Amino acid sequence: MMLNPRYDETAQFLRQRGFDRATAGLILGTGFGRFVDHLTVDALLPYPQIPHFPVSTVPDHAGNLVCGRLQGLRLLIMQGRFHRYEGYPPSAVTFPVGVMHRLGITTLIVTNAAGGLNPGFVPGDLMVVDDHLVLMGGSALTGLEDEVPRSIPSYSRRLNDMAFALAAADRMPLRRGVLAWMLGPAFETPAEIAMLGRAGADAVTMSTIPEVAMASALGMQVMGISCIANMCVGADRPPVTHEDVMATVGRAVDRFSDLMRRMLPMVCGQPPQKGDRFSG
Ligand code: HPA
Numbered sequence: 001m002m003l004n005p006r007y008d009e010t011a012q013f014l015r016q017r018g019f020d021r022a023t024a025g026l027i028l029g030t031g032f033g034r035f036v037d038h039l040t041v042d043a044l045l046p047y048p049q050i051p052h053f054p055v056s057t058v059p060d061h062a063g064n065l066v067c068g069r070l071q072g073l074r075l076l077i078m079q080g081r082f083h084r085y086e087g088y089p090p091s092a093v094t095f096p097v098g099v100m101h102r103l104g105i106t107t108l109i110v111t112n113a114a115g116g117l118n119p120g121f122v123p124g125d126l127m128v129v130d131d132h133l134v135l136m137g138g139s140a141l142t143g144l145e146d147e148v149p150r151s152i153p154s155y156s157r158r159l160n161d162m163a164f165a166l167a168a169a170d171r172m173p174l175r176r177g178v179l180a181w182m183l184g185p186a187f188e189t190p191a192e193i194a195m196l197g198r199a200g201a202d203a204v205t206m207s208t209i210p211e212v213a214m215a216s217a218l219g220m221q222v223m224g225i226s227c228i229a230n231m232c233v234g235a236d237r238p239p240v241t242h243e244d245v246m247a248t249v250g251r252a253v254d255r256f257s258d259l260m261r262r263m264l265p266m267v268c269g270q271p272p273q274k275g276d277r278f279s280g
Contacts, residue, residue, distance in 0.1 A: 011102035029112035031249025039068030129224030177202025
């Protein structure tokens with residue numbers, strides 16, 4: 001499996017530039033970029049300078065790969081990601097995760113901005129992802145059948161439980177639920193929102209699921225954290241803009257960073273354990 005030599009070529013390139021010895025990876029979604037301010041940065045490269053990384057057609061969307069330390073713990077961070085709605089195939093969207101795997105990373109935290117479907121949520125809430133829904137008529141890893149083992153994507157029960165224990169000890173509110181994936185880039189229609197709610201989703205996003213599916217197939221322990229940027233249900237639903245999403249998530253980043261600062265030292269370097277998965 002993972003016969004494609006591009007993963008190794010990129011991993012080798014990054015190792016030579018100081019992107020080595022990280023134990024956990026983080027993918028920072030819309031509005032989460034400021035998490036990097038909490039790190040001591042050891043290495044940083046814009047995506048266009050990394051071999052085989054997808055080429056961005058939208059200048060604004062260019063991101064950085066960052067290797068940095070949080071309390072002495074080395075992390076590999078994607079500051080910005082690639083979305084299917086930008087036209088990238090699953091192989092491109094998930095490529096950085098394959099590279100992280102090759103760099104020895106065993107724990108991946110994937111973040112995103114999401115619309116709230118659970119009426120008990122409010123904007124700014126952080127939601128730990130227990131499971132996800134793909135309703136787009138295809139697999140998150142279409143085209144990668146020869147490269148990664150076939151498996152049911154799953155989220156680490158151990159990481160999720162730990163997040164809740166730490167949040168409770170801090171009296172930090174934390175939600176949990178099922179995340180639905182929609183292609184975007186338009187926000188959902190009222191009929192789609194009604195469907196997603198009936199299907200059992202608590203939140204909806206345009207990202208995350210491909211990277212989670214890839215990491216999970218490669219045997220990494222995976223955690224998903226959504227920030228509820230706006231509510232899709234309820235009486236008061238003003239039109240949402242990208243700027244609104246950025247602002248609301250931006251206010252939750254310090255809470256997210258506190259959680260990571262306390263949690264990552266407890267989980268890093270430990271391989272996934274038996275029984276550590278929500279079954280599909
Ligand atoms: N829908 C999908 N993705 C999102 C939303 C939403 O309402 N808000 C932020 N990301």
